[in-house]
Amino acid sequence: SVINETDNYHISVGIAEYGDEKKIRSAVDTIVKTIKANKEPLTIEQLHDKLNYEHPKHVEALASVSKHLAHLKDVWGLTKWPTVNPKNIRDKIFVILSENGKPLHFSEIAEAIKDSDFNRKDVTTQAIHNELIKDKRFVLIGRGIYALDSWGYSKGTVADTISGVLKDAREPLHRDEIVRRVLKSRQVKETTILLNLQSKPQFKRVAKATYSLAE
Structure with missing residues (x-):
């Protein structure tokens, strides 16, 4: 037939x-x-x-x-699903992150695209970085490290993440606990979190190594 x-x-x-x-x-x-x-x-x-x-x-x-x-x-x-038919760089980034199931540095994403089965794989690292910045599906969670928004990682600065942690806690927290909770949603150095706690005006030390949001 x-x-x-x-x-x-x-x-x-x-x-x-x-x-x-x-x-x-x-x-x-x-x-x-x-x-x-x-x-x-x-x-x-x-x-x-x-x-x-x-x-x-x-x-x-x-x-x-x-x-x-x-x-x-x-x-x-x-055919309209980017996961099986990625038409542009953004879709290809989405597929790579989805397949890996974990946050990746933009240079790793670039390498993965070059090693992929996609059509037109000759994209520059800079082009990939630009698309990561522009697309709301991707969240910067560390230095050059991106995750999918759907994975629940927090957007914004480290200070924003600390604020969110303290707001959710509704009580002062020890710095170690703050660090632990921030690291669940951000890939940053512990020292960066501590520096933010100590230097940003929105946080107040209320006891030894214990912080709350400033009123």
Whole structure:
């Protein structure tokens, strides 16, 4: 069976025993709907588990017919999802951070993009740094180190983070406890935190090595 090219399908040839063009298109549409309903990319194995086909290769062959699907490495998703179809530098940064699952220095992100399977990998470290600064999805959490906003790291200065910690605590805290809590959401040196505590007017020492927010 020949599947003619349309806005939704690539031209393809299907094995007759799997059905005519209409049946194959219907199967492709089911895969698209399954991925859409999942709201995030799936591997072919995961798709195979959700659908009733003889072999994962069959699912992959059908998925590749759709113009609405894209894949990166082993995962398939909608073409509009940057995680499988990164169109620009920002999307590529997002994919790299998502895949690593931890904050990275912008130079490490640049290296990872160069080593990736992306199209057009020749991006400069400076270009990557510029995009990291501009995009709200990325948070600077240390010197040149960025995390995804969705991971819950705090934005702003170290002093802002300390203020947030003390505000949440609703009571004075020992400096060691302040350091411990700040380091949960920022990758900075302990000395930087202590320096902020001692020098910024918004913090007040209320007992030995114990601080609160200044009124």
